[in-house]
Amino acid sequence: MNDLDPRAFDLPASGAPVNLSRRGFLGASLGALVLGVSLPVKVSRAQEAAAKVVPGTRFPAFLEINPDGSVLFRSPFMEGGQGVHTAFAQIIGEELDVDPARFTVEAAPPGPDYLVVMGMMRITGGSFSVRSSYQTMRKLGASGRMMLLQAAAQKLDAPLEELTTEPGEVVHAASGRRVPYGEIAAEAAALPIPEEAPLRDASDFRWIGKPVARLDAHDKSTGKAVYGIDLKVEGMLQAAVVHAPRRGQEPGEIANLTEVEAMPGVVSVHALPGAVAVVADRWWRARRAVESLEVSWKEPEADATNVMPADFSSEGFKQQLIETPGPGLVAENHGEAATALEKAPKKLEAVYDAPFLAHGQLEPPSALARWNEDGTLDLWTPNQAPEMYQAAVAAENDLKPEQVRIHSPLLGGFFGRHFLYHGASPYPQAIALAKATGRPVKVIWTREEEFLRDAFRPLAVARFRAGLDAEGLPEAFFAEALGEGPTGRWFGRKPEDPDPSAVEGIADKPYAIAHRRVEHVVVPIPAMIGWWRSVGHSMNDFFYEAFFDEMAAAGGHDPYELRLKLLADKPRHKALLEAVGELSGGWKRGPFTAEDGTRRARGVAMASPFGSEVATIAEVSLKDGEAVVHDVWVAIDPGSIVNPAIIEAQVNSAVALGLSSALLEEVVYTDGEPEARNFDAYPILPPEKMPRVHVRILESGAPMGGVGEPGLPGVPPAVVNAVAVLTGERIRSLPLSKFDLTEGGA
Amino acid sequence: MELTINGETRRIDSEPDTPLLWVIRDEIGLTGVKYGCGVAQCGACTVLVDGVATRSCVTSVASVEGASVTTIEAVEEDEVGRRVVAAWVAEQTPQCGYCQSGQVMAATALLKETPKPNDEEIAAAMTNLCRCGTYNAIAAAVRRAAAQG
Ligand code: FES
Ligand code: FES
Numbered sequence: 006m007n008d009l010d011p012r013a014f015d016l017p018a019s020g021a022p023v024n025l026s027r028r029g030f031l032g033a034s035l036g037a038l039v040l041g042v043s044l045p046v047k048v049s050r051a052q053e054a055a056a057k058v059v060p061g062t063r064f065p066a067f068l069e070i071n072p073d074g075s076v077l078f079r080s081p082f083m084e085g086g087q088g089v090h091t092a093f094a095q096i097i098g099e100e101l102d103v104d105p106a107r108f109t110v111e112a113a114p115p116g117p118d119y120l121v122v123m124g125m126m127r128i129t130g131g132s133f134s135v136r137s138s139y140q141t142m143r144k145l146g147a148s149g150r151m152m153l154l155q156a157a158a159q160k161l162d163a164p165l166e167e168l169t170t171e172p173g174e175v176v177h178a179a180s181g182r183r184v185p186y187g188e189i190a191a192e193a194a195a196l197p198i199p200e201e202a203p204l205r206d207a208s209d210f211r212w213i214g215k216p217v218a219r220l221d222a223h224d225k226s227t228g229k230a231v232y233g234i235d236l237k238v239e240g241m242l243q244a245a246v247v248h249a250p251r252r253g254q255e256p257g258e259i260a261n262l263t264e265v266e267a268m269p270g271v272v273s274v275h276a277l278p279g280a281v282a283v284v285a286d287r288w289w290r291a292r293r294a295v296e297s298l299e300v301s302w303k304e305p306e307a308d309a310t311n312v313m314p315a316d317f318s319s320e321g322f323k324q325q326l327i328e329t330p331g332p333g334l335v336a337e338n339h340g341e342a343a344t345a346l347e348k349a350p351k352k353l354e355a356v357y358d359a360p361f362l363a364h365g366q367l368e369p370p371s372a373l374a375r376w377n378e379d380g381t382l383d384l385w386t387p388n389q390a391p392e393m394y395q396a397a398v399a400a401e402n403d404l405k406p407e408q409v410r411i412h413s414p415l416l417g418g419f420f421g422r423h424f425l426y427h428g429a430s431p432y433p434q435a436i437a438l439a440k441a442t443g444r445p446v447k448v449i450w451t452r453e454e455e456f457l458r459d460a461f462r463p464l465a466v467a468r469f470r471a472g473l474d475a476e477g478l479p480e481a482f483f484a485e486a487l488g489e490g491p492t493g494r495w496f497g498r499k500p501e502d503p504d505p506s507a508v509e510g511i512a513d514k515p516y517a518i519a520h521r522r523v524e525h526v527v528v529p530i531p532a533m534i535g536w537w538r539s540v541g542h543s544m545n546d547f548f549y550e551a552f553f554d555e556m557a558a559a560g561g562h563d564p565y566e567l568r569l570k571l572l573a574d575k576p577r578h579k580a581l582l583e584a585v586g587e588l589s590g591g592w593k594r595g596p597f598t599a600e601d602g603t604r605r606a607r608g609v610a611m612a613s614p615f616g617s618e619v620a621t622i623a624e625v626s627l628k629d630g631e632a633v634v635h636d637v638w639v640a641i642d643p644g645s646i647v648n649p650a651i652i653e654a655q656v657n658s659a660v661a662l663g664l665s666s667a668l669l670e671e672v673v674y675t676d677g678e679p680e681a682r683n684f685d686a687y688p689i690l691p692p693e694k695m696p697r698v699h700v701r702i703l704e705s706g707a708p709m710g711g712v713g714e715p716g717l718p719g720v721p722p723a724v725v726n727a728v729a730v731l732t733g734e735r736i737r738s739l740p741l742s743k744f745d746l747t748e749g750g751a
Numbered sequence: 752m753e754l755t756i757n758g759e760t761r762r763i764d765s766e767p768d769t770p771l772l773w774v775i776r777d778e779i780g781l782t783g784v785k786y787g788c789g790v791a792q793c794g795a796c797t798v799l800v801d802g803v804a805t806r807s808c809v810t811s812v813a814s815v816e817g818a819s820v821t822t823i824e825a826v827e828e829d830e831v832g833r834r835v836v837a838a839w840v841a842e843q844t845p846q847c848g849y850c851q852s853g854q855v856m857a858a859t860a861l862l863k864e865t866p867k868p869n870d871e872e873i874a875a876a877m878t879n880l881c882r883c884g885t886y887n888a889i890a891a892a893v894r895r896a897a898a899q900g
Contacts (some may be wrong), residue, residue, distance in 0.1 A: 218843065287778065658884040
């Protein structure tokens with residue numbers, strides 16, 4: 006997801022909890038206190054959807070306190086490594102007064118009861134989970150605690166004011182009596198939701214803001230964690246698919262159908278939209294058979310839409326972007342950029358580009374579908390937006406949404422991969438095959454099919470022009486972002502509006518440049534595109550922050566000092582830049598000789614992604630024509646925090662992915678097909694290229710920002726800026742592996 | 752044919768050229784071992800064959816007949832494996848976790864062979880990919896497990 010506009014959600018801080026058990030929703034364990042949250046819903050579509058659904062047909066609770074005192078939390082957000090389930094246990098546990106370690110967290114099912122949590126947008130993305138629901142979840146926990154206190158007051162026949170709580174129990178100090186939560190959960194469940202439930206003072210936090218251990222570390226270290234690809238249901242068959250080389254082609258003749266049907270374990274062979282499938286008793290047998298099929302692919306009909314052109318190439322498309330003239334749609338406009346540019350005593354311009362990128366989450370996509378006798382459908386598939394999947398599945402199969410149960414497994418990485426991208430998910434294949442065979446079917450895509458049908462980070466180009474004043478300071482800045490963003494592609498865009506996911510990272514940068522204008526020149530991309538960790542920032546901050554160093558060099562300024570100067574009236578950014586400088590032992594650009602004799606340099610970059618602010622410094626040397634990144638220092642200000650250990654882990658993770666994109670990654674299309682179909686031809690960051698990562702977290706008190714994505718965008722420009730110091734040449738295209746890097750000039 | 756896995760000998764009816772990975776996952780039903788790439792690139796499928804870390808996606812089941820296969824499911828039955836898991840938890844290593852079965856098996860094989868590895872030996876043995884970038888935590892966990900051995 007790109008940066009989300011909070012106005013689109015209208016999430017009030019005052020979301021009032023409702024007692025679902027009193028509404029007859031109590032379903033799982035008898036005697037459990039079941040709490041849900043009801044928030045005002047802004048979007049009428051969601052209200053309509055809610056009105057159509059029979060209440061109580063699904064189990065909608067968020068929170069159960071079990072008789073043994075353990076707590077089950079059904080999370081609106083998916084866990085895919087970002088630690089969100091642990092963060093919720095901390096937040097709710099803090100207010101409920103239950104040790105987070107006593108929580109079990111699982112992904113909630115879809116349905117109107119969960120739509121009311123997020124309005125129309127229940128998504129796991131945009132580094133949005135915790136920051137969007139922090140207050141709501143605190144209130145949920147506080148209400149539960151109050152109800153437990155009230156139930157204990159009745160049971161102990163003691164005045165409410167004399168009661169307090171300790172983790173997992175209500176305490177009456179005067180009489181020395183204690184009541185475990187589990188013993189009064191049922192009574193508490195019968196009480197109305199309290200009007201007032203005080204929140205714990207932040208100075209008394211035991212778990213929020215602390216490096217609480219992740220709930221899933223042991224299961225994930227012992228193979229016990231279960232992912233979508235691991236799921237089984239009774240009577241299940243397995244399927245493998247081979248897609249048409251290009252989108253739009255359809256399966257024609259299969260020359261050796263009879264032989265393949267006779268292969269071991271094969272149940273049936275199917276032609277599907279744009280693909281062929283084999284269903285078998287075991288997946289390897291299905292794969293072996295489907296890859297033995299001799300299929301002739303038919304070219305798309307002349308009027309077919311959504312077709313990958315047979316002559317599409319990433320290089321050709323890049324050239325097309327470079328040559329597409331403006332003007333574009335205005336994303337940012339201050340002052341008179343055009344006039345100021347003309348008048349500026351010194352001018353510079355540059356064109357940057359960045360390639361398509363694959364998500365490369367380590368778990369290949371899978372989907373398990375089961376049609377039930379009552380006509381309902383169960384679907385287990387990795388997803389970041391269960392209600393959207395539910396709506397799509399219902400529409401595609403002529404079902405009502407409530408006839409579709411979406412199960413959201415733990416994600417083996419996601420990074421934006423599991424939003425609803427048409428044609429980029431195996432779920433329609435699983436549903437069709439389950440229908441055709443009358444058995445539950447699990448489809449697993451091979452890594453090769455995943456590279457063929459992933460929704461890639463868009464290839465993009467940016468054109469910059471800048472004017473410097475007599476002191477060499479930037480006074481005029483004009484940028485055009487060329488291409489298409491995933492948000493416009495999948496959520497729509499008004500014709501006159503730029504796509505925020507195409508310009509974020511170039512527009513609205515914090516630097517004091519008097520005249521600036523940013524435009525989005527829309528050029529539709531024939532390839533399938535999607536959100537990729539940090540979205541537009543993943544390339545745009547590279548474009549901008551590298552060009553910033555070009556402006557500094559042209560004006561004779563040090564890039565770090567120039568940033569400081571242009572952030573003089575932005576205390577939050579300035580503090581961050583100073584913090585990262587200090588963290589790295591004081592800014593030094595280099596080149597300098599390190600203790601091991603290597604020649605090194607440092608680069609710096611700033612980014613403002615997903616409500617957080619980040620400053621990054623990278624230290625680089627060159628070896629055998631390649632960049633070696635030794636250390637990355639990141640200062641991050643998410644406003645306020647829930648778990649510093651998880652933030653540090655997320656920054657490490659984002660640095661790894663950002664560095665991977667800077668050094669290695671590029672999806673190359675020729676003749677309408679991506680060339681690389683596995684990690685051998687599409688290398689991702691291996692362990693030996695992982696730098697040391699040093700993180701400093703600042704809490705400025707600004708509104709809470711995201712932590713999953715913000716560590717990424719600063720890395721490519723910081724690395725490239727350091728490389729420019731060593732080589733004396735400016736690289737304006739990624740990845741660096743395309744270039745033979747040798748020390749020169751500077 | 753027969754396969755000895757986690758100390759138990761089982762009859763196998765998969766075709767002999769079936770990758771060990773898919774025999775373990777689909778025929779035996781142990782899904783802790785993961786499929787990531789199928790071409791020996793990522794290491795998510797790492798198991799121990801007679802104690803040696805092995806990428807099971809490119810290892811035919813026939814080739815391990817008579818050998819002893821250990822999967823992540825049995826890792827804590829081994830003293831070194833237990834220590835590795837404890838270190839993994841102490842360092843809070845996993846993020847999405849998908850690669851971690853393979854990482855833990857690779858580390859266990861390393862420490863059984865080389866109880867006190869230096870950084871080069873760690874780097875040489877720990878080559879599995881992690882898309883979540885947990886590499887620094889992995890290296891720290893290996894050092895921790897070694898230090899406690
Ligand atoms: S699945 Fe075996 S190495 Fe990737
Ligand atoms: S923890 Fe996600 S791939 Fe390693």
